[in-house]
Structures are given as C-alpha cells and as structure tokens.
C-alpha cells in the first residue's frame with residue numbers, strides 16, 4: 001500500500017527518538033533501534049509504516065475488545081463533539097452521555113453495583129478507590145481503617161496511588177513508592193511458586209495469606225483488599241479454583257471491602273461481562289477502563305455498591321477529574337457497549353472462541369520450551385522453562401529469554417508480550433478460529449526459533 005501523505009519510516013523514527021518519551025521503555029535503547037510505527041488497523045490486524053501486517057495478539061494494551069476499524073464509534077464521537085464536546089460533572093451539572101453510560105453500567109454490573117464514579121483511566125479510577133474506601137470508613141466512624149491490602153506482582157496502574165497498590169518491585173523502586181498504608185501479600189501463582197503443593201492447596205494457602213496479613217495489621221486497621229480476578233500485567237496468572245472462594249470468605253469474616261480491578265477482565269475478556277461473574281466474586285467496587293471503550297477513547301471508572309455509594313453521599317467527596325465522564329468518551333463507550341451486546345460478542349467468546357483458544361494454545365504445552373500453556377476466556381499465557389519437570393527458571397536474569405522470544409514474535413508479525421519469562425496474549429474479542437490458527441502457527445514458529453537460539457547460545461540452563 002502507498003501512503004502518500006506519510007514521511008519515510010526513518011524520518012519518523014528519528015523524530016520519535018528526538019522528542020517522544022515512551023512509557024515503560026528504555027528510551028536510549030529504543031532510540032538506537034527505532035520504534036515500529038503503526039499506521040492503521042482493522043479487525044485484529046495492524047499495519048506498520050513499512051506495510052507489514054501484524055496480528056495484534058494483545059488488543060493494543062488489552063483494550064481493543066471489539067477490534068479495530070469500527071466506524072460506528074467514530075460517528076458517535078463526531079456526533080457528540082458537534083453537539084456538546086465538553087462539559088463537566090462537578091458542581092451540580094450533568095450531561096446526557098454520562099447519565100446514560102452510568103445507567104447502562106449499573107444495569108450490566110452484577111448485584112447492587114449501581115453507582116459509577118468516572119475517571120479518565122484505570123490508574124485514576126484506582127486512585128479514586130483509595131480515597132473512596134478510606135472516606136467510606138471515616139464516615140462510618142472508623143477512620144483508622146486505612147490500610148489497603150493488595151498483591152505482589154499485581155498491576156493497578158501507574159499513578160502514585162495505582163502503582164502503590166500494584167505490587168511491581170521495579171515500579172516501587174522509582175519515585176518513592178508505595179504511599180503509606182498499603183500492604184502486599186503473595187500472589188496465587190502456582191506454576192512459579194507452588195512448590196510441592198497441589199494447585200488447590202496452594203490456592204487456599206495464598207488466600208489465607210490475606211487473613212494472616214489482616215491479623216498482623218489488626219483487623220480494625222484494614223479498609224479493603226484489591227485484586228484482579230486474573231492478574232494481567234503480572235503475566236496472565238490464573239488463580240487455582242480454590243483461591244477466590246477462600247478470599248471471599250475472609251473478606252466477609254473481617255467485614256472489609258473488596259475491590260475487583262476489572263480493567264482487563266471487564267467487558268467480555270473472560271466470557272462474561274465482568275471477571276467477577278466468571279469466578280463468583282462479589283466485590284463492593286469494580287475498577288473499569290480499557291474495554292469500556294475498546295480503547296477508542298480514554299475513559300475509566302469505579303462501579304460502586306449501594307452501601308458504599310449511599311454512605312459516601314452523606315458528605316462532599318472532595319475528589320474528581322476535569323474529564324470525569326467526558327461526554328465524547330462516554331458516547332463512544334456507550335456505542336462500544338451497544339456493539340458488544342447486540343453482536344453477542346461476549347457469548348461468542350464464552351461458547352466458541354475461548355474454548356477454541358484453550359485447546360489451540362494448550363497444544364503449545366508439548367513444545368520443549370513450554371512449562372505450562374494456560375488460558376481463561378481470551379487471555380492466555382505460557383511459561384518458558386529450560387526444565388519442564390522441575391518447573392525451573394532460567395539461569396539467566398529473569399526476562400532475558402522472554403525478551404528474546406518476544407523479539408522473534410515481533411519479527412514473525414505477531415504481537416505477543418513477555419512478562420519476565422512468561423509469554424502472554426489477550427487478542428481482540430472478535431478474533432475468529434481461523435485467526436487463532438494463524439496466531440498459534442506464528443507462536444509455534446517463534447518458540448522454535450527461540451529454542452534454537454537458546455541452544456546455540458548455551459542458554460538452556462536452569463537456575464540453581
């Protein structure tokens with residue numbers, strides 16, 4: 001394809017390197033190499049500035065649930081921009097898109113999650129949640145309930161609050177994190193940390209770490225527990241089935257609030273509208289973003305239960321964002337939800353593509369480099385290992401092998417991400433079985449190339 005109005009790739013890369021600071025990137029290194037520039041996209045496929053076509057195995061950043069190229073969303077944005085491009089929801093005003101979206105989300109969300117506080121992103125929504133749960137307990141006459149328990153290797157965003165809730169050591173190491181009164185417990189990652197326990201035993205043990213942490217802190221100090229139903233950025237870590245029921249029991253026993261961070265698992269990723277429905281979790285607050293608009297506009301929020309919302313309503317909540325409930329973003333989100341619903345995209349995930357992916361992705365487990373290949377809904381991961389039987393890590397620094405594998409994958413025009421030495425995918429929900437076959441073929445080729453490379457470099461060694 002000829003793109004007549006576009007400068008040559010090299011020129012764009014030079015400008016990018018000179019002026020654009022990329023998130024989560026060693027920018028010096030990228031400047032040497034040059035960024036891959038994505039120019040257009042359709043369905044599950046991206047096109048780069050050289051005309052190569054890639055399968056987007058990550059739906060952007062886990063967000064393009066309905067796939068690329070849906071003009072209805074562009075029309076919804078244009079219509080809303082012409083009518084009312086912006087107005088705020090502070091100081092006793094409202095507008096149609098925010099009202100309609102809040103009502104729609106209340107209808108879709110389970111139980112009495114009937115109230116929505118809007119933000120511009122998932123990180124902002126989690127910052128809201130920190131203040132909201134602390135304010136809730138203050139209004140209940142228990143202001144000492146301030147501590148929020150989260151998990152190591154969880155991801156809740158990159159603002160000061162979001163990154164503090166998150167359990168990413170590399171993020172905490174920069175900028176003086178975490179903020180006060182956040183505690184972390186270990187994750188339910190059986191393959192990596194389960195030792196000799198069965199997955200079910202291990203799931204219960206890691207859930208009981210919550211109870212131990214509550215007792216260590218003093219139950220009267222604990223405000224809430226926050227977790228992703230399935231850890232996404234931590235490496236698509238699917239908890240053993242025993243985990244969530246035990247967490248639910250502990251949360252109820254100590255009367256603390258449960259926040260389900262549904263930024264990835266919401267809006268169909270696990271074959272239900274929300275991940276908590278897939279696991280039978282009953283949260284008091286859900287964090288949403290990403291798939292809410294399929295990434296077409298930046299928007300996030302918190303869906304809040306009656307008890308918390310009604311308590312909060314007793315006083316002014318001194319919190320909000322200029323773009324809370326932005327009318328254009330809200331209009332686009334509404335159109336996105338309409339498409340998800342009317343085209344039965346989530347049912348198709350549940351009944352057709354998730355089972356298909358489970359089988360196809362699961363077949364990669366026979367590869368000599370793969371320790372486990374697991375999926376839930378349309379998120380999947382595999383563990384790279386030099387020794388399957390021992391579930392061993394590589395002798396080289398964690399992430400080295402994953403990075404090599406990711407580079408081969410990118411070369412094969414498959415966007416597959418690495419988290420340490422786990423490879424992960426979370427494709428658009430509109431991916432078809434034929435697309436999945438193509439994705440798996442590229443993934444298998446990638447694994448073969450990685451294996452050959454590791455062999456040649458003498459890197460197939462297990463850590464002591």
Ligand SMILES: *Cc1c(COP(=O)(O)O)cnc(C)c1O
Nearest residue numbers: 121122123155156157261263289
């Ligand atoms: C991406 C993500 C966030 C942060 O959302 P942003 O829109 O990037 O701020 C929070 N929680 C989870 C689980 C996420 O995956």
